[in-house]
Amino acid sequence: RIRRVLTGFFKDRDCCTLVRPTASEKDLQRLSSIDMQDLRSEFVEQVVELRRKVIENARVKTLNGTELSGEMLANLLVSYISAMNSGVVPTIENAWSYICKNQNSMAFE
Known part of the structure; x- marks a missing residue:
């Protein structure tokens, strides 16, 4: 039932995969305190593209x-x-x- 309700509210859905932000397991544990320039460039590019896609497709509420x-x-x-x-x-x-x-x-x- 919950799935039906959610898919009813969100008819247009999309998904994407992101590479791991960092290769280091230690850095993954403290991800919120790592600067963007210290993350893998491929991850940063994917996040920028995801953000662009969300903003481009978001409708005014x-x-x-x-x-x-x-x-x-x-x-x-x-x-x-x-x-x-x-x-x-x-x-x-x-x-x-x-x-x-x-x-x-x-x-x-």
Whole structure:
């Protein structure tokens, strides 16, 4: 059932493989602290291409006819996660209220 729901939401899917970022097992353990120039050039090229592909194919997200900025989308996700963690079913109306409240608070600051 979960697979069906996910494939319904994500009709256009793609995948790609990436080479190992580094040959060293030790460096793999501390990957988040390694500079990009210390990673394998082939890996960096593949990541750059993947990023380009994602940005090129990403559509603008909207809610109630309003285009969402990155910050608004992040607030929407926080609203959904908070609702789910509280055992409540998230609704668009509650999420929209949450976004508007945060945007208004930022406007007053």
